[in-house]
Amino acid sequence: MKAVQVQKPHQLEMIEVDMPELKKPSDVLVKVKRVGICGSDMHIYHGTNPLATLPRVVGHEVAGEVMAVGTDVERLKVGDHVVVEPIRCCGSCYACRKGRPNVCASLSVFGVHEEGGMREWFVLPEKQLHPVDPEIPWEEIVMVEPYTIGAQAVSRGEVEAGDTVLIQGAGPIGICVLKLAKLQGASVMITDLNEERLEFARLNGADVTVRAAKEDVQQRVRDWTEGEGANVVIDAVCLPQTFELSIEVVSEAGRVVVLGFDGRASSIPQLPITKKEVTISGSRLQTFQFPKIIDLLNQGKLRHDGLVTHSFSFEQVKEAFAYVEEHPDLVRKAILVFD
Numbered sequence: 190m191k192a193v194q195v196q197k198p199h200q201l202e203m204i205e206v207d208m209p210e211l212k213k214p215s216d217v218l219v220k221v222k223r224v225g226i227c228g229s230d231m232h233i234y235h236g237t238n239p240l241a242t243l244p245r246v247v248g249h250e251v252a253g254e255v256m257a258v259g260t261d262v263e264r265l266k267v268g269d270h271v272v273v274e275p276i277r278c279c280g281s282c283y284a285c286r287k288g289r290p291n292v293c294a295s296l297s298v299f300g301v302h303e304e305g306g307m308r309e310w311f312v313l314p315e316k317q318l319h320p321v322d323p324e325i326p327w328e329e330i331v332m333v334e335p336y337t338i339g340a341q342a343v344s345r346g347e348v349e350a351g352d353t354v355l356i357q358g359a360g361p362i363g364i365c366v367l368k369l370a371k372l373q374g375a376s377v378m379i380t381d382l383n384e385e386r387l388e389f390a391r392l393n394g395a396d397v398t399v400r401a402a403k404e405d406v407q408q409r410v411r412d413w414t415e416g417e418g419a420n421v422v423i424d425a426v427c428l429p430q431t432f433e434l435s436i437e438v439v440s441e442a443g444r445v446v447v448l449g450f451d452g453r454a455s456s457i458p459q460l461p462i463t464k465k466e467v468t469i470s471g472s473r474l475q476t477f478q479f480p481k482i483i484d485l486l487n488q489g490k491l492r493h494d495g496l497v498t499h500s501f502s503f504e505q506v507k508e509a510f511a512y513v514e515e516h517p518d519l520v521r522k523a524i525l526v527f528d
């Protein structure tokens with residue numbers, strides 16, 4: 190069978206690998222149907238993801254069909270449509286004991302630390318697979334993992350109905366955060382540099398949009414919240430300066446959620462944090478968000494609404510990566526189709 194392997198930075202090849210087999214009684218064999226191409230896949234491709242080792246079969250936004258199950262598998266059966274929960278944890282470290290396996294000390298992420306989903310078949314333990322209503326189109330199902338990132342950020346920010354939420358950045362992650370914040374009943378202001386991305390955010394429920402760099406975000410937040418500040422700020426731009434702005438514009442008793450992997454320092458004084466008693470939370474991957482997102486999807490409350498802009502056949506993976514790279518203005522989410 191075929192697999193997409195990043196062999197070294199900037200070198201992506203279609204390779205021939207052995208068909209995986211059920212080895213443990215809890216194993217499930219899955220035929221891949223759709224895989225989303227994520228910013229972090231592009232980082233692995235460029236050799237700029239410090240967590241990934243090469244060579245690597247990438248892909249962590251994965252939907253497929255169950256083709257065989259081990260003898261202990263109870264929840265899943267042949268024919269089920271499933272999404273991958275791309276997290277494997279030790280179960281015994283402090284984070285795992287605290288119910289936060291997403292930051293397990295020996296975390297292994299499917300498609301980052303271990304071989305991922307850009308291959309025709311894979312085997313995973315049952316607990317890393319979640320069934321979805323088979324009536325739902327594959328293009329919708331493949332978005333579950335990015336939505337869980339949005340759900341985690343909203344949960345880490347303790348977003349409640351009626352809160353004012355500022356989301357910085359209307360890229361795919363900002364839009365996923367927006368969808369989940371709106372479902373939570375918040376009022377949302379979103380910023381971006383790009384007017385088209387803001388237009389798309391309005392279509393996805395943003396109450397107020399702000400063109401960062403052209404407008405004074407701080408002033409717009411003050412006016413919008415009548416001087417209170419945003420109750421929650423979720424930074425989906427992830428630059429040193431957007432983290433700094435988050436602390437400035439958050440309200441008293443507010444929460445700031447950071448999602449970035451940027452190693453550069455921000456310059457943040459203690460005073461506003463203490464004075465406003467701000468909670469600053471990191472948000473990485475997700476914990477226990479898959480069932481919630483799948484319920485919303487099955488109930489028809491979550492749809493990509495144009496977030497998926499491009500589909501490429503699996504064989505065209507090189508073209509797909511090149512296209513995503515060269516047209517950031519046109520691509521929101523590109524997916525690979527395996528048929």
Ligand SMILES: NC(=O)c1ccc[n+]([C@@H]2O[C@H](COP(=O)([O-])OP(=O)(O)OC[C@H]3O[C@@H](n4cnc5c(N)ncnc54)[C@H](O)[C@@H]3O)[C@@H](O)[C@H]2O)c1
Nearest residue numbers: 228358359360361362380381382401425427448472473474
């Ligand atoms: N923590 C996690 O689990 C997790 C998961 C996925 C992605 N991420 C991170 O989330 C971030 C966003 O991901 P994405 O795929 O949406 O990226 P993206 O690059 O597509 O989107 C970023 C958006 O921010 C806008 N932007 C740039 N500077 C801005 C500014 N000063 N103010 C407002 N908007 C600005 C850009 O125009 C762009 O639309 C990345 O840094 C990524 O690494 C984190």
Ligand SMILES: [Zn+2]
Nearest residue numbers: 227228229250
């Ligand atoms: Zn992703």
Ligand SMILES: [Zn+2]
Nearest residue numbers: 279282285293
């Ligand atoms: Zn652990």
